Amino acid sequence: MFRRIIIATALLFSICAQAETISGLTAGLDRQQGLFDFYWDDRKGRVLLQVDQFDRELLLLTGLAQGLGSNPVGLDRNQAGESRVVKFERVGNKVLIHQVNLDYRAQSDNPAERRAVEEAFASSVLWGFEIIAEEGSGVLVDFTPFLLSDQHGIAQRLKDAEQGSYSVDASKSAVYLPRTRSFPQNTEFEAQLTFAGSEPGKYMKEVVPTPKLVTLRQHISLVALPEDGYRPRKFHSRSGYFPLTYRDYATEIDQPMDQRLIFRHRLQKKPGSNEVVEPIVYYVDSGVPEPVRSALIEGASWWNQAFEAAGFENAFQVKLLPEDADPLDVRYNVINWVHRSTRGWSYGYSVYDPRTGEILKGNVTLGSLRVRQDFLIAQGLLQPYGKKDADTEKLKAMALARIRQLSAHEVGHTLGLAHNFIASTEERASVMDYPAPLVTLSGNDLKLSEAYDTGIGAWDKLAIRYGYGIADDAEQEFLAGIIEEAQQQKLRFISDPDSRAINNAHAESHLWDNGEEVLEEFQRMTELRRHALENFSAAANRPDVARSSLDETLVPVYYGHRYQSEAVGKLIGGLDYNYLYNDAEGESYTMVPADRQQQAIDSLAATLKPQFLTLPEKVLQLLPPKSYGYSRTIESFPAYTGVTFDSIAMAEAAAGHTFSILLHPERAARLQQQQARRGAGPGFNTLLAQLTAQALAHGDYEGLQAAVHQRVNHVYVHQLMMLAGNKKAPASARARANFELARFQHAIGEMKLFGDDPHGYNAHYFYEANRIAAYMAGDLEVEAGDIKPMPPGSPI
Known part of the structure; x- marks a missing residue:
């Protein structure tokens, strides 16, 4: 009898569960209708999603409605995440969100052929739900656990940025109703997620009130895929598109x-x-x-x-x-x-x-x-605060001109366009380049009126025609004609892989540069820098801020040559080339002429000389220790001198940047191979010989310039050791760096180091000789972080 009661009770529960309907379970709940209908259960704080579109492909998007506020971490307000195609699948009492693998396809009318590819490569089930009610063809699932999970990859981003190990704290997380709603073509959800962690990094400590608990708002969208009728367009390497x-x-x-x-x-x-x-x-x-x-x-x-x-x-x-x-x-x-x-x-x-x-x-x-x-750059150059009623209109105009250009640039990316870093060689042909402010020197006056361009470029117009222009007849001929037209107009396209890093080989494609001729622009910019440094004064800052803040205003002026230096460096061991297809005529690339490479070496070697790196005494007198209530930031000059301004560490950082260009292992390898092929011109050995001779020219300097020269030499030896010990560098470049260290050490051994030493050179060379000996014996390890870095330059 007892057994019969148990069976009857079980059957009753089973019947009740089967009889649970969507309308019954959701009675009295707030309903949102749209692409997907959902219900808000206020008593339990949950979102119940009605699914009746099984096996229909749609987009799943994630985003951040509230960001972290830290650029190095990169979790920003209104950030959009990856576009993923998914579909809901029903399997028994479960509903799965299944991501489709679109990297591998079979575009065929044969379903068996398509299935063969689908079954050959893995897909990803992102989540599974238990069905809690159903009615007709629809089912109801509790969508809340999915919404309160880290779908945007926030914890991984924090870990990658070395900010700590975090995970979602469900007890401190909840659906965010004001931005949870449904529309005919998209359904939007938002949740306030709290991540708990330990040992938070410095960026977390800077921006989060309680760094072990960080609360962000994650947005999730389910979006209908667009209707048929869109015609995909073929990519071409010179089209300018991603x-x-x-x-x-x-x-x-x-x-x-x-x-x-x-x-x-x-x-x-x-x-x-x-x-x-x-x-x-x-x-x-x-x-x-x-x-x-x-x-x-x-x-x-x-x-x-x-x-x-x-x-x-x-x-x-x-x-x-x-x-x-x-x-x-x-x-x-x-x-x-x-x-x-x-x-x-x-x-x-x-x-x-x-x-x-x-x-x-x-x-x-x-x-x-x-x-x-941008306003700060203009401030350091024009120094507008010398009069009681300072006129800053020119500075604001330059900053707003940059914002116009930046707005156009980033919108260009969302139209499908990639960076075109060679556009600056053709009269600012594209807003998709990274422009440096074009400041000109006229007599003793600096002009900002043409700092940034004021419209779309010739390249941009051609690129939009390629992507959006409508061909009357044959599309491929239409597109090929645009590529040919760009070539005839000498409008070129070179993008990130060949431009962004200082070790890239392309001789004409750079970031933050101006002008058609790299070396001429470098000479112009270094002259502008010299003028600005010689005339730098307290008028560079507002009268109602601490005098010690002149430090940060001076930074972009003193390091104003940094990006044009990188452009010059690409001439050394550099090539000029386009993204050619196999039907192109002529050579695939050309090497930069030997005499031009030597001019580039001479130009960069000049930036290592104390005359270039030493600030005028009258400028040094302007720079006191930090005022109370102020402190150094990442935008300040580096220092070894405690609270006081360090005029030698700033030179160390600048020299480190130049040597990182000249002694980059890939550049060294290219120099060696080019000299071997040509049989003439500057090679890596002649480059090192020139730098060593400059390092040993101690009789030319005294006072502060002598101290700067010695610090530059220290950086040079350090960078040679870095190259000699770099296991990723070619053996020939490592061998040459080792040999130059030995040559440097031998030259010091020939000196008489124990005589008069008014400028500290004897101790300096003795110390460097011992460092080289220790390195050669395996008793000294060197790292890039041993040299003071420049404050960040990008983005400008």
């Missing part, structure tokens, strides 16, 4: 498997007209203050010039974001204004359809402190 790459196993044997498409918005014309069906509209964050807001709108609007040149009428528009719009809503292309504790990078990122490359949303994040950095 590539979407995948492998197609259905291609013919004589065709490449790797397929490349460009990223771009959908843009269509009305029949028989240049008017568009739907314009591309970007919205500027309403939290941007004036006059920056107007500058952002104006700069972003420049792109309409390019679309007009491509044959569209009013196709690109910029407006202010409506008050009721969510910046992370996929329906809005947004230019976000992001505050951080320090200046940092701005970004242009796109939400896109991973199947085709169609851009669904442009998302720009602009760091708010960038405008102040």
Whole structure:
């Protein structure tokens, strides 16, 4: 009897569970209708998601509505995450979120062929839910655990930035209702996540009130994939676009498997007209203050010039974001204004359809402190505060000019465009370059009127035609014609892999530079720097700030040559080349002529001389210890001297930068190979011989210049040791560095070091000889961090 009661009770529970309906379970709950309907259970603090679209592909997006505020960590307000194609799958009493693997495909009408590829490569199930109710074809799941999980990869980002080991504390996390809602084509969720951790890093301590507990808001979107009708466009290496790459196993044997498409918005014309069906509209964050807001709108609007040149009428528009719009809503292309504790990078990122490359949303994040950095550069150069009523209008105009250009630049990325770092050689042909402020010296006056460009460039117009132009007939011929037109106009495209690092080989493509001729621009900039340093005064800062803050104002002036130095360095062992296809005529590349390489070596060697690195005494007299209430920051000069200004450490940092260019192992290898091929011209051995001779020229200097010379020599020996011990460097470069250390040591051994020593050279050379001996014996290890670094330069 007892057994029968148990069985009957179990059957009753089973019947009740099966009878649980969505309408019954959600009675009285707040309902949101849209792409996915969901219910808010206020009593239990949970989101119940109704799923009735199984096996339908859609986009899953993550983002941050509230950021950390630290540029080095990179978790910013309104940051958009990866675009992932997923689908809901029902398996028994479970619902899975399954991410589709689109890196490997078979674009074939044969379902068996497509299935063969799908089954050959792994996919990813991101989450599983138990069904708690169902009705008709729909089921209900508790979506809350997924929303309160770290889908944006916040904990990993903190770990990678060495800020500590953190994980979500569920007891301190909750759904954020004000930005949780559903629309016809997208459903939006937001959660306030608290991460608990131990041993927080310095950046966490800078920006989080309780560093062991950091609370951020994560945004998650479920978005319908776009309707059919979009035509993907093929990528070309000289088109200027980012590539979407995948492998197609259905291609013919004589065709490449790797397929490349460009990223771009959908843009269509009305029949028989240049008017568009739907314009591309970007919205500027309403939290941007004036006059920056107007500058952002104006700069972003420049792109309409390019679309007009491509044959569209009013196709690109910029407006202010409506008050009721969510910046992370996929329906809005947004230019976000992001505050951080320090200046940092701005970004242009796109939400896109991973199947085709169609851009669904442009998302720009602009760091708010960038405008102040440009103002600081102008402040140090023009020194406007010498009069009671200081006129700073020229400085503000330069800073706003940069913001216009920056707005256009980052929006360009969200249109699909990559950096074009060679554009500065052709009269500022693209806003997709990184521009340095073009400051000119006229007599004794510095001019800022042409610091930044004021519109879209010739390259940008061609690139928009390639990506968005509509071909009347054959598209491939149309695109090939644009590539040919760019070549005829001498508009080139070279991007990040060949430009960004100081060791890159491309001789013409650089960051933060101006002008067609690298060496001429270097001479012009060093002359401008000399003028600015000789005339630097207390007028560089406001009268109502501490005098010791002149330190930070002087930094971008003293190190003003740093990026043009990198450009000059790329001539040494450098090549000039384009992204050629195999049907191109002529040589694949050319080596920089030997005499030009020697001029580059001479130019950089000059930046190591005490005359270049030593500040005038009248400037040193201006720089006191930090005032009470002020302290050194990462924007300050380095120092060994405690609270006082260190005029030698600043030179050490500058020399370290120059030597890192001249003695980079890849550059050394290229120099050696080029000399071997040409049989003439500067080789790595002649470069080192020139630097060693300069280091041993102790009779030329006295006083502070002698002290600076000795510190530069110390850096030189240190960098030689770094190269000699670098296991990733070629053996030939390591051998040459070892030999030069021995030669340097031998030259010191020939000196009479125990005579008169008014400038400290005897002790200096004795110390360096002993360091070399210890290194050769394996008793001394050296690291890059042993040399004082410059304050950060990028972004400027």
